[in-house]
Amino acid sequence: MAAPVRAAPNNERDPRCSMSLASVRSSRGDSYEVLIAAQWALKMLAGVDIESVGIDSTELDVSGEFVAVDDVVITHKDGTKTYCQCKKNQIDFDSWGVGDLADDLKKTAKQLTRDNQGRVVFFSAVPFGQLQKLKEHSNSFSDNGAFQKSLTSNKSLAPIVSKLTALWSDWIDTGSNTLFNLLQRTSFEVTPSQLSLADQIRRDLGMSVTQAEHVYNALCAHLSRLKSRTSGDPATVNAASALTKEALSQLISKAGAVHTPPRAEADLLQEFKQVSAVGRAWRREIGSRRIPRASLQQLLRHIDNGAKRVLVSDGPGAGKTCLLLSLVDELETHNSRAVIFVQGREFADAASDAERRALGLPSSILDSVARMAEYRPVVVVLDSMDVLSLARDHSSLNYFLTIVDRLPTIERVSVVVACRSFDLRYDRRLERRDWDVTVTLGALDLQTDVMPLLREWNVDASDLDDRLRDILTNPRMLAIFSDVVRCGRIPVATTAQELTEQYLETIVSKDVALGEPALIVLEALGQQMLTRRRLSISPTSANVPQQMKTSLLSSGVIVENAARSIEFGHQTLLDVLAVRAAIRSNISLISFVRVHAATPFLRPTIRSFLFHLRSTDVATFRSQVRAVIDADDIAFHLKRLVAESFAETAPVDDDWRLASYLISRHPKLFQFFYFSTRSAQWFDFFRQNWWPNLIAKKAVEGVDLYGSHLDAWVSTSSREVLEIFLELLRLKWLPRDRAIGIIARSMHHWIDWTAPRLGDVLGALIDSPSAISFQLGRHLAKWVEATGDGDELLWRFITQDITSEDERYRAIGAKLRCGPDRLGPDQEFLKKRIASSETLLNLSIKSVDGWTARALENVGGLGWRTGFINETSYSRSHAHDDMRHVDGGAVLLGAIEYACLNHAAADTAWWRANVNTLLQSSDGGLRYIAILCITKTPETNIPSIQSVLFNQSMLEYGADYEIGRMLNASFHLLRPEVGDKVLAQIMTLHEDRSGEEEGALEWIQRKRRDLLDWTPACLRSPEANAYLNPSRYTQIDASRNDGGIAKQPEGGC
Known part of the structure; x- marks a missing residue:
């Protein structure tokens, strides 16, 4: 036992209290230093000639010695220093005297005589009394002689002068270190209280920075780290020996603030x-x-x-x-x-x-x-x-x-x-x-956004090409289309490039006020902007006739920006017009690229050039693309641009020659091209041309490359992609892990969960060692949910890691692949699936019973608490705390319990056929679930209840609480003769063991009484009531523990 604490007498200070108060005062002193340093930091932020603010300095002064006055040291831009001595307050808040500050005044004299350019400032929240008076007096004189003469007539200062002279006697001389000189470089400043000083700093910060409170907290925390020489959070400004203005600016920024004055x-x-x-x-x-x-x-x-x-x-x-x-x-x-x-x-x-x-x-x-x-x-x-x-x-x-x-x-x-x-x-x-x-943003919806406008413009959508309808889901293209329709013409185009060119022809070329001359002017503008790499051009440089300019502004082809410069109505017009100018001059794509600097500004125009070639002459397009990618003087980023733009076109069969040329001669560019393809047309193209070639050559690396992009098409061509999956699994020469890897990467984007033979693919993935890493359980859950089938496959996945050597229940539970998140984000999936699928429920029960039976072969005995009972609600109802580890075993037994409760409540055929199997299971968890179910639905389970109550072993070694609850819920439903027989059996439990050991009779009698106590009093036999009374309350079992569950009080009929 710990010794009692003696209370200190009223006239005796408790030493522990003294230590605590000293600690508090020390902490307040440290905080005061931080606030003084923060004041100097504010001056540095305001532009005062301060280079850094140090706190508890360990630097050397100009003499090569450690700084004597080190609380806060200010380094000015001219190299001079201000040394600050921070004294929060005097004891009992009296004024400071020479005796009180003797040590600090000696350090002051020492520091000032070492550093002839330095200054010392004393800070305190209480006055400095006579010291302050002497300092103020010295300020009235410009030299030592006048100061010394004044002291002869000022008797009130004589005591303080005498004390200070004596204290500084080791440092005062007749040279530069006179009393007057030292006083001139020493000052005493009285601050508000610590709380008021903090408020004042916050207000001053608010005049300099936003989020002043955040900056104040960050500044004080940083200064405290400087003081203790700790770096704090690595994400914060790194703690150094002193706070510089640059570090202060970083600190302000990291606090989410800005250095700026307040504004209305x-x-x-x-x-x-x-x-x-x-x-x-x-x-x-x-x-x-x-x-x-x-x-x-x-x-x-x-x-x-x-x-x-x-x-x-x-x-x-x-x-x-x-x-x-x-x-x-x-x-x-x-x-x-x-x-x-x-x-x-x-x-x-x-x-x-x-x-x-x-x-x-x-x-x-x-x-x-x-x-x-x-x-x-x-x-x-x-x-x-x-x-x-x-x-x-x-x-x-x-x-x-x-x-x-x-x-x-x-x-x-x-x-x-x-x-x-x-x-x-x-x-x-x-x-x-x-x-x-x-x-x-995505495209506009054809039905809800585009079709109503087409009807409003009297355009029959059925007359439009499918490709044009797809183009019109782009807002800019739809606006261009509307402008052309407004002029009485319905465009016929299959690409955005064609539609834009028809727009220019309709709005400009066919306009009598503009015509071909205006189009030539616009092309020149586009070429000029491209050369200058600007999206706008001054009116002087544009040199557009005023009448033409007015018409073009009115049509929206050009606009004026805030600087009154000319721009095109949309950036894409620049590209199209610059390309038209090049085509008009018979310039090829490669010549066009070479004549311009390889800058980002050129990239959109190159794309426009490519699309123009594609829409006008496919053969020329291919030859010019090949010329660009073969040229050594073309920048790689532009070659990549050309390859990726090729991927945005609709392929034709003859494109395979260009694609195969990329594969053989420019494999890196081919990869940029291939991974940029997205449309289902490209999938069909590669499947028809490249895939057979890869299979014929048994090209493992090529198949891997081909398969690594299949995820782009699983949403548009899922059935065809699935056929490739199946073919991958049949290829004997392809390493199995390669095939599994390709399929697994694509499955992350799969949405067609009802696709035929998808189960074959998923089944093949189960055997892969990396099945967990690519979240196969999620895919299986979605497939089972979508098809209502595949329970055997799902169960094979869940139990894949269980071997014949696994006997420990915890080990099996941890290996089951149905723990939290293993079957997807729906935490209730397995519970709902087992409840709806008798196949999966039967598989689960059979496996759990088999695992426990196998474990019992080496242990022997059939106890109540064997097997997975602690993975059921039994553990929650008998636990002493709320913490519970949840693994696959807990999820599985929870799902079985939920399913059985549902079947019992509905009294299904499955329940009637399996209740006795559960009651006779090797696994204690399954037996517990069965007893729980029949306890909740006693009316439809009387035969099963009777089989439990007549089972001597179950009554003797089962859980008293669960058996008791069942007795209480069902006893009134039993025929009287059956009830009496049950009571008689209870009163003879463990009869063969009552004399085996000392004290056995006591616990056996207690067990019998506890079970009898669950039965309604009015239905008990006279023998049972006699057994309970009159000794019913004569003994209180202090050691009795039902896991914290209070038994329902005895009730009548």
Whole structure:
């Protein structure tokens, strides 16, 4: 036993209390040092000539000795230092005297005499009394002589002068280290209380940074780490010997704050409104309608859910700008958030802050967003990031990427960025960004979005080519189509390139006010923009006649941006017109590529050139593609572009010559091409041309390459892909693991779960050692759920790891492949499946019984708690805590229990045929489940209940609580003579053992009484009541333990 704690007398201080108080005071002193250092850090942030702030300095001073006054050391930019001595307060809050500060004053003199340029500042929350008075007095004089003469007439300062002179006698001399000189370089500052000082620092921070509270906490934490020389969280600013301004700026940034003065909310809203107006004029109607996009609600949900970085991506003309403008409109109708829209395209050619300011974008936009976030959440919407990536000068892209990277670090700020998927794939600066969410717009719905407009325009959709109808699901192409229809012509096109060219012919060539001359001017504009690598051109450089310019602006072919420069109505027009100019001049694709710099700006135009060749002359297309990929002077990224653009066309049989040429001569380019193919037409093309060739040559690596892209087609050509799977499994020369690997990779994207013979493929996968790694259980669960079949295969998967040597129940449970998440995200799948499938239920029961029987062969005996009983609800009802390990055994027995309860409740034929089998099982878990079921449904299970109650072994070695509950639930349903017989049997339990050992009679009698106690009193036989009374309550069994379950009180009839 621990010794009792003696209370300290009233006049005696408890030493433990003294130690605790000393610890508290020490901690407060440390905190005070941190606050003083934080004050200096604020001065450094404000621009005072401070290089660094150190705390508990261990540096050497100019004399080569350790700093004597080391609480806080300030290093100025000119190399001089300020040494701070921090004294939170005097005992009982009295003023400081020389005696109180003797040691610190000696260190001050020592430090000042070592460092002739240094200063020492004392800080405290209480006054410095006579020391402060003497210091103030010395400030009135400019030299030592005048100061010394003044002391002769000031008697009140004589005592303090005497004490200080004596204290500093070792350092005062007649030279530069006089009392006057040391006082001149020493000062005493009284601060508010520690709490008030902290509040003052927070207020001062609020005038310099956003999120002042976060910065204050981060600053104090960082200074504390400096003090203790610990680095803290590796993600934070690395702790060094002192805090520099650069480190302070990093700390502010990592705290999600910005260094900027405060601004009024109204001013910020006005600034947001002005910026958002730049570049907002955009054609959003197709015909007479604005087509709502489901992606808008996705964006709003992601923003509501707190997404910080949202990317909107899709191909050209998919409606990204329209979607973002709709988002801005929606957010502006609510006051709960502030929104700012930045049209990046307008600033693509701006290389400096001054140029961006001239175009309407303040250089302090990041600061403005950070300050607005203190009033309300902010959504920053940035459009046309792809245009910025194509700009000749990368400074604009780098500027906006920095904005995109910084914005999410600010609390309550989300950024939504739009970029073409094509540019994301090719520009590493864009590709390597991490996004919380990526929203892909997808195509318009033909029936709900496109068909109503066609009917409105009196266009019979049945007259349109299937390929044209597919093209019209692109919003830009649909808008072009509407413009052509409005001019009285129904386009006939099979590619987007053809439709765009028909648009130019209709809107420009056939317009009497424009005609062919205008088309030539537009082609020259496109060529000029391509050469200059700009999406806009000044009116002077464009040199378009005014009347022609007016007509082109009216038709929407060209537009004027915020800088009054000329742009095309859509970026794709530049590419088409530049290609037309090249074709007009008889320039081939390879010559076109060679004449221009191999920059990102050229890539969309090369694609347009390729698609033009494809739509006009397929043979020329193939020859010119081959010429480009064979040329040594063409940049690889452009060759890759050509190969991947080839993959976007619809293949014809003759394309196999070009594809096979890529395989043999340019295998790396072929891989870029092959993995870019997506349409079902390409699948059919490769299956017809390449697959037989691979089989004939027994090309293992080729088959592996072919199979690694099958996942692209499992949703569109699932039955055909399945045939390839089956063929892979039949190939004797192909290593089995290769075939399994190909199938497994594709199965991740499988959706056709009712495909014929899919079970054969899944069955082959079960035997693979890597079946778990590719989540085969999920696939099997989906297949079984979709087909209502395959229970034998599912059970084979679940028990695949069980061997004949496994006997321990825990080991078997851990090996079962049905633990949490092994059969997919639906945690209830196995339970529901076993409940609905008698086949799977029978397999499960047979296996569990067999595993236990095998284990008992080596142990002997048939106890109640054998087998998997602890994997059932038995363990929960008898457990002393809520913690329970859940493995495959627990999931399986839980599912069996659930299924049996359902069958018993419905009194199914299966239940009637199997209840006695369960009751006689080798496994205690199965017997427990059977007793639980008949206890819950006694009316339909009387024969089974009687068989249990007449089973001497079950009564003697079964669980008393479960048998008792069954007795209580069913006893009133038994015929009187049967009930009496049961009571008589209970009263003779263990009769053969009552004299075996000392104390045996006591526990045997207790067991009998406990079972009798579950029966209703009014139905007991006189003999049973006599057995229970009068000794019923004479003994209290303190050791009795039913697992924390309270038995229901005795009831009457």
